[in-house]
Structure formats: structure tokens, C-alpha cells
Amino acid sequence: MKKELSISAIKDGTVIDHIPSNATLKVADILDLKGIRGIISIATNLTSKTMGKKGLVKISGKDLTKEEVDKIALIAPNATVNIINNYNVKKKIKVTIPLVINKIIKCSNPNCIINNEEISTKFYVLNKDPLKVKCHYCERNMDKEDISLL
Numbered sequence: 685m686k687k688e689l690s691i692s693a694i695k696d697g698t699v700i701d702h703i704p705s706n707a708t709l710k711v712a713d714i715l716d717l718k719g720i721r722g723i724i725s726i727a728t729n730l731t732s733k734t735m736g737k738k739g740l741v742k743i744s745g746k747d748l749t750k751e752e753v754d755k756i757a758l759i760a761p762n763a764t765v766n767i768i769n770n771y772n773v774k775k776k777i778k779v780t781i782p783l784v785i786n787k788i789i790k791c792s793n794p795n796c797i798i799n800n801e802e803i804s805t806k807f808y809v810l811n812k813d814p815l816k817v818k819c820h821y822c823e824r825n826m827d828k829e830d831i832s833l834l
């Protein structure tokens with residue numbers, strides 16, 4: 685009997701690869717997976733030649749939005765997003781942290797206008813690694829530890 689089964693290739697959809705193993709569930713969590721009818725596979729602690737251990741998320745029948753790709757970049761800066769078409773890798777996107785982050789993170793300042801009114805958040809990226817951002821509205825600087833996703 686074959687003792688090992690690998691995660692199947694997918695026909696159409698998205699494969700997010702090279703996720704730091706301990707960030708894998710968080711990546712799955714930020715994606716809108718409700719209503720996906722295809723198979724979703726999530727794997728952690730896979731052996732990677734370059735990363736030691738890595739995680740992987742495969743979603744059949746879903747394309748990611750720009751917002752989702754940008755969110756992944758904040759959690760998994762070295763992730764690769766592969767678009768699969770008829771079993772072939774149609775496109776390979778290295779995620780990048782944008783210079784301006786719209787909507788996807790919260791401001792940690794309770795007095796900031798964005799926590800008190802219905803307006804979209806907006807941050808400027810001051811440094812990518814380690815991540816440091818500045819709120820457009822209250823000008824508070826936030827480090828990776830202070831950043832939480834909306």
C-alpha cells in the first residue's frame with residue numbers, strides 16, 4: 685500500500701505557495717472562501733528546499749482579488765500566487781507589499797477618525813521589512829506588532 689499521498693494538482697484556480705508554515709492558516713483565514721464549491725487544500729509543515737518548512741493553500745475555482753493578494757503580502761511577504769488554467773501554471777505572481785495600503789489594515793489609535801467614522805483606512809508604507817506603516821489620517825506610525833487586518 686502506498687503510504688504517502690501528495691496534495692493533488694488542481695485543474696483551475698489558485699495556488700498560494702511559499703507561505704511561512706506558521707502563517708498558513710492566517711492566509712486561508714483572510715481569503716473569502718465562503719461559497720467556493722471546488723476543493724480547498726491547506727497544508728503546513730511541508731519540506732521546502734529554500735524555506736525549511738512552508739505552507740500551501742490550493743483553491744479550485746477561485747481567482748484572488750488585488751486586495752486579497754495585497755493582504756497575503758502583509759502576512760507572507762515571500763509567497764507566490766500561481767494562477768492555474770487547465771492544469772498549467774498560467775501566471776506566477778510574487779506578492780509585493782504596496783506603497784499605499786488601502787482598506788486592509790486597522791489603525792491602532794482609538795482616537796483616529798477612521799475608528800470613529802465610516803471611512804476607508806489608508807496607510808503609507810515607511811518600511812517593508814520589518815513592516816512599518818503610517819496612518820494617513822492621524823499620522824500614527826505602526827510596526828508589525830501593532831498591525832492587525834480588517
Ligand code: CTP
Nearest residue numbers: 692693694695699701742764766768771772773
Ligand atoms: N500546482 C497545482 N496544480 C497544478 C499546477 C501546479 O497545485 N495543476 C502547484 C504546484 O504543486 C506548486 C505550485 O502550484 O505548489 C506552482 O507550480 P510550479 O510552478 O509547477 O512549481 P515550482 O516550479 O516548484 O514553483 P516555484 O518555482 O514557484 O517554486
Ligand code: ZN
Nearest residue numbers: 791796819822
Ligand atoms: Zn489613524
